[in-house]
Amino acid sequence: MSDTSAGLLQVGLLVLLLAAAYRPLGGYLARVYTSDRDTRVERTTYKLLGVDARADQTWAVYARSVLAFSAVGLILLYLLQRLQSYLPLSLGLPNVEPSLAFNTAASFVANTNWQSYSPEATMGHLVQFAGLAVQNFVSAAVGMSVAIALVRGFARSRTERLGNFWVDLTRTVLRVLLPLAIVGGLVLVATGVVQNLSGPHEITTITGQTQSIPGGPVASQEVIKELGTNGGGFYNANSAHPFENPNGLSNLVEIFLILLIPVCLTRTFGLMVKDKRQGYAILGVMTTLWAAFTAAATGFEVSGAGTATRAAGAAMEGKETRFGEWASALFASSTTGTSTGAVNSAHDSFTALGGGTALFHMMLGEVSPGGVGSGLYGLLVLAVLAVFVAGLMVGRTPEYLGKKITAREMKLVALYILATPSLVLAGAAVAMSSAGARAAIFNTGSPHGFAEVLYAFTSAANNNGSAFGGLSANTTFYNVVLGVVMLLGRFVPMVLVLALAGSVARQQPVPVTSGTLPTHKALFVGLLVGVVLIVTGLTYFPVLTLGPLAEGL
Amino acid sequence: MMTPGRSPFGQVGVALRAMIAATILLGVLYPLAMTGAAQVLFRGNANGSMVRVAGHEVGSDLIGQTYTRDTGQKDAEGNAMMAPDPRWFQSRPSAVDYDAMGSAASQYGPNNPELLKLVEQRRAEVAKLEGVDPAQVPPDAVTASGSGLDPHISPAYAAIQVRRIARERGLSVDEVQRLVERNTTGRTLGFLGQPTVNVVTLNRDLAEAN
Incomplete structure (x- = not known):
């Protein structure tokens, strides 16, 4: 079978699997977030936490809960790394130094999983599974909770109440993430992913050389890394490492896990606003963008452009034999469109335009289909912008899902849209103007070097976590600045989303009239795709010309 | 007892308890149970498919x-x-x-x-x-x-x-x-x-x- 037909079949199977999961999981998630019954375990949990599960919160209290929970998580994860050498299962590794420990804590709490360290040489098993993997679960649950709060804002009317964060968090973990992780993790072990608690053990090869084989509870972490759109690898090579991703099947399972929740949440959204077509429209936008970027990334990688790439005969530098161009490009597009940041190949070695596609995909703001929760709320914010733009064209007060989009909503939307690009552009500019920060560039003397820095800030601000790995980012400057960028890139938009949710929840819905723009039809899907591309395209076009476009064209 | 949510401190206390509970469940019980299950079900794979x-x-x-x-x-x-x-x-x-x-x-x-x-x-x-x-x-x-x-x-x-x-x-x-x-x-x-x-x-x- 040719690479092309195998590659297309692979995409086809992925789409089929997602389609099969869409109704059951989307419906299940809707029931999880609307049910007024608690399980016994949940009741015990609420008693332990000291929360009244029936007490719905205002947007401000919801936001404070999110921030308090994340701040506590940040501090605990920082301390765990700083004290690693005194704790069991550290594999003899020293305490993590302060700027790196801050960067890593911020990164995992912000659902980014940017890693400026090499895990094999830095993190013992305890930090990995009791620290990093815990945040893989809970930071994902935070994102999903905030998305659901926004959906409730649209679904409810004349109320201040958006639900209870602690209930949403608990249910997301216990009813959604944990069961899916147990099943998915065992599937991964069945494909060959390792799962043990051993340290590295030395063997003698048949040629008499020695090799140390690492161990670790990898599958249990790998599954939530993908399912929660986190992306932090157990090993430095991430999902390119054969122990994390041993074959074509595990690769497809991992891509499926990455896309599963972001895709199915659109169904949940449709059910909760009592109009499934609204969910289909949002899914339509996500799918259109994902398909376009996947096609582009695949095309560029298969083309194999670049002087060194041409000399090699194919874009196989940084790619595994078992994946090749197609499975690597599909993974790259899915991971950059979802704020996951796991990689099964080295994006730095992609063709200029293939790597540029991954970069631009993140710049869309992670909405195709985006991170768990963050993809849905990100696209709903852009949908509000799209109805506003449409409203301007016809001179009518815009509305979305029966809620009027007034000056207050638009201010929040505008701030949301400005937040991430400001962090990316300001961060990259600061780094490029500092000789010390420029020294971290690996592919020097070409637009590719600038792309390494731009990629780092884009990845951090959009909470993706993948990298043009040539950049030596484990310096105090990058650790601190990128750490702050990740936190701001995560929590500023979240607070704005919750404020928007509070604002629309208070409103009395306006009746649908002949003048209402239908937001479930192809016209709106097209409009929203256009808004996403134009808003981000105009913002980032100048920097893209300095990096991948200058190199690739 | 202060109602959680009324003061930032209330939320921090809940947050701390929630993180501790999450660490025990997701950071200890879950990986250990998964390791146990993997070692029973897929021993060779779980230990690195050794040759x-x-x-x-x-x-x-x-x-x-x-x-x-x-x-x-x-x-x-x-x-x-x-x-x-x-x-x-x-x-x-x-x-x-x-x-x-x-x-x-x-x-x-x-x-x-x-x-x-x-x-x-x-x-x-x-x-x-x-x-x-x-x-x-x-x-x-x-x-x-x-x-x-x-x-x-x-x-x-x-x-x-x-x-x-x-x-x-x-x-x-x-x-x-x-x-x-x-x-x-x-x-x-x-x-x-x-x-x-x-x-x-x-x-x-x-x-x-x-």
Whole structure:
């Protein structure tokens, strides 16, 4: 079978699997977030936490809960790394130094999983599974909770109440993430992913050389890394490492896990606003963008452009034999469109335009289909912008899902849209103007070097976590600045989303009239795709010309 | 008791208790239970799919190795200079020399002049070692993988190594060919990923053959 037909079949199977999961999981998630019954375990949990599960919160209290929970998580994860050498299962590794420990804590709490360290040489098993993997679960649950709060804002009317964060968090973990992780993790072990608690053990090869084989509870972490759109690898090579991703099947399972929740949440959204077509429209936008970027990334990688790439005969530098161009490009597009940041190949070695596609995909703001929760709320914010733009064209007060989009909503939307690009552009500019920060560039003397820095800030601000790995980012400057960028890139938009949710929840819905723009039809899907591309395209076009476009064209 | 939510402190207390509960459940019980289940259900996989010769572990069939020998010469820094051992199938180039404790890619950009030089040099070396036309050397033979630990090569790269192995080991080309076929895996389910030849298990079979 040719690479092309195998590659297309692979995409086809992925789409089929997602389609099969869409109704059951989307419906299940809707029931999880609307049910007024608690399980016994949940009741015990609420008693332990000291929360009244029936007490719905205002947007401000919801936001404070999110921030308090994340701040506590940040501090605990920082301390765990700083004290690693005194704790069991550290594999003899020293305490993590302060700027790196801050960067890593911020990164995992912000659902980014940017890693400026090499895990094999830095993190013992305890930090990995009791620290990093815990945040893989809970930071994902935070994102999903905030998305659901926004959906409730649209679904409810004349109320201040958006639900209870602690209930949403608990249910997301216990009813959604944990069961899916147990099943998915065992599937991964069945494909060959390792799962043990051993340290590295030395063997003698048949040629008499020695090799140390690492161990670790990898599958249990790998599954939530993908399912929660986190992306932090157990090993430095991430999902390119054969122990994390041993074959074509595990690769497809991992891509499926990455896309599963972001895709199915659109169904949940449709059910909760009592109009499934609204969910289909949002899914339509996500799918259109994902398909376009996947096609582009695949095309560029298969083309194999670049002087060194041409000399090699194919874009196989940084790619595994078992994946090749197609499975690597599909993974790259899915991971950059979802704020996951796991990689099964080295994006730095992609063709200029293939790597540029991954970069631009993140710049869309992670909405195709985006991170768990963050993809849905990100696209709903852009949908509000799209109805506003449409409203301007016809001179009518815009509305979305029966809620009027007034000056207050638009201010929040505008701030949301400005937040991430400001962090990316300001961060990259600061780094490029500092000789010390420029020294971290690996592919020097070409637009590719600038792309390494731009990629780092884009990845951090959009909470993706993948990298043009040539950049030596484990310096105090990058650790601190990128750490702050990740936190701001995560929590500023979240607070704005919750404020928007509070604002629309208070409103009395306006009746649908002949003048209402239908937001479930192809016209709106097209409009929203256009808004996403134009808003981000105009913002980032100048920097893209300095990096991948200058190199690739 | 202060109602949680009314004061920021209330939320912090809840947050702390929630993080502790999450750490116990997700950070301790979950990975331990998964490890237990994996060890019972898929013992070989869970422990790294180790490859044995006469009961001794000689590697993992998922982690590539180098098959080199000491040339007896020293480089400028006094390190022993290694060269491909012609008696074994050769793995792909690796950015970390198959050090499994430091998986990594080269991170060379597609137009990096150093990568271009490396690729040309590798092409010439492989062509010379195998006695083939440089144009016959496939891409995976001149590029380093994403993990630096790729245990596989393409069937094309295995094919150009068969004659050398047969000659060096006094085996017939057909015998070597059969071993290559035995260690070749098609795409999973017929269309997932790429066809591969596992160098670790192929060389193990070679060691057992003579």
